Amino acid sequence: MFTKQELQDIIDLIGRSPVQKFKYSDGTAKLLIVKDNASISPKADRRSTKAASEPMAEHAEAAGAKPSESDGEHPAVPEKNTEADTPKLIEIISPTVGTFYASAEQGAAPYVQVGDKVTPEKVVCVLEAMKLFTEVSAKVSGEIVEIAAENGQFVEYGQPLFIVKPE
Incomplete structure (x- = not known):
């Protein structure tokens, strides 16, 4: 089973990565994290999706590309x-x-x-x-x-x- 800190670390890592779906099972516990595509939309509420959306949007804008171009x-x-x-x-x-x-x-x-x-x-x-x-x-x-x-x-x-x- 995951500790609270391990679970938070996994959520943070998945939130900052381009991975859309993460699934894990060790036989006793199962974990499924699925990102909502709305969280990377520029129209999304930044207060609730700031951690997940800003790194991707910031780097895509700096590259002169939209996230969907990658x-x-x-x-x-x-x-x-x-x-x-x-x-x-x-x-x-x-x-x-x-x-x-x-x-x-x-x-x-x-x-x-x-x-x-x-x-x-x-x-x-x-x-x-x-x-x-x-x-x-x-x-x-x-x-x-x-x-x-x-x-x-x-x-x-x-x-x-x-x-x-x-x-």
Whole structure:
């Protein structure tokens, strides 16, 4: 059975993630969390849905995209506004909440480092949430110019992980 704090942590994590339905059973207890799509609507009452709706809406607006433009598995990769004389940089953003890991396992070489060339299918990091690991691919060709998250850091949905100079 879950403690009150564990249950609150699960609800908070699901509320901030793109997951719409979460189901868990350990044989003695069952848990089902289903998000109401109205909670991510801009017309929803922000007093009751603030925790669930603001992170997703804020990052979608910052990316210049509507939440429905992202397929959930591959979030929009926004371009940074830069001056005309410098090349445009692209952010690789977190598709979910979780702990950022730069390598497959502790002590292993990181997937990428500053200066590395990446292709759209190149795995750049993994995110771990509730013992589930999600590989994050670059989704762009270019050169890594900055790693915006630290190994072992908790990251939010839509948070920049890497900055890429596109080719």
